[in-house]
Amino acid sequence: MLFIVAFGWLVGTIVDALLKRRLAGLHLDAEDNLEARKSATRLDVVRRVWIVLAGIVTLAAALTVIPGVKQIGVSLFASAGIAGIAIGLAARPVLSNLIAGLQIAFTQPIRLDDAVVVEGEWGWIEEIGLFYVVIKIWDWRRLVVPLSYFIETPFQNWTRKSASIIGSVYWTVDYHAPIARMREKLEEICKSTPLWNGEVVNLQVTEAAGNSVTVRGLASASTSPKAWDLRCLIREQMIEWLQAEHPEALPRLRADTAVNLPEDFGGFTPQQG
Numbered sequence: 001m002l003f004i005v006a007f008g009w010l011v012g013t014i015v016d017a018l019l020k021r022r023l024a025g026l027h028l029d030a031e032d033n034l035e036a037r038k039s040a041t042r043l044d045v046v047r048r049v050w051i052v053l054a055g056i057v058t059l060a061a062a063l064t065v066i067p068g069v070k071q072i073g074v075s076l077f078a079s080a081g082i083a084g085i086a087i088g089l090a091a092r093p094v095l096s097n098l099i100a101g102l103q104i105a106f107t108q109p110i111r112l113d114d115a116v117v118v119e120g121e122w123g124w125i126e127e128i129g130l131f132y133v134v135i136k137i138w139d140w141r142r143l144v145v146p147l148s149y150f151i152e153t154p155f156q157n158w159t160r161k162s163a164s165i166i167g168s169v170y171w172t173v174d175y176h177a178p179i180a181r182m183r184e185k186l187e188e189i190c191k192s193t194p195l196w197n198g199e200v201v202n203l204q205v206t207e208a209a210g211n212s213v214t215v216r217g218l219a220s221a222s223t224s225p226k227a228w229d230l231r232c233l234i235r236e237q238m239i240e241w242l243q244a245e246h247p248e249a250l251p252r253l254r255a256d257t258a259v260n261l262p263e264d265f266g267g268f269t270p271q272q273g
Contacts, residue, residue: 015054045102049102049105098130100150110150111125116155117158170215171238173215173251175208183202196220201220203215204216219234
């Protein structure tokens, strides 16, 4: 029994070390790390599943050499019946998460460092465990979600095909706002910062209602964090430019006031002024 345990531990440790070595060789800090994140996700999940399976197989093989324990195992297997069904139902969440982990490892709806929106929270996939996923939210909180959630529930993945993403910025301005000049200013802001990846920049009026119009600016960045910083930069510099160069573009409240004077007010009639 000790020989089987030692052999199983040796094989499990060697395979685990090889997988860890391969993980360490991936360049996750590169600018375009999509392929590295794919491999890291697959290897990390497979490594965790391997540890569990190797432990179970080693323990089962070790117990088979003990006659008393072997007979108990055979008896339990032969009389599984209701007990087996109860155990299966009790273990269903565990098994569903294990199967979901294997699905995620090979189909990869999520990967390490993916930018996702889950339960209304935006963050990055920080860890994919054997039964759960840890999401690092933008304010450093951690959202822990079962693996099966990503198989059964819709969610947003902003970096599914590429790390590049288009950010949007909205302004509410007056009807006197110089839209063409704002479009030129947006291009100028984007060209002046390395946060912009040089692909998408556009400005359009998306709504005109009431006393103001809504203007939307679009700009692309190579990663989600850069897109967030780029959006903030565009928003701030555009507001400063409007305040300095076109104050008439700032939103204002319009109202019509009617004054009704009595006929003998000051000796004048309304017609006389």
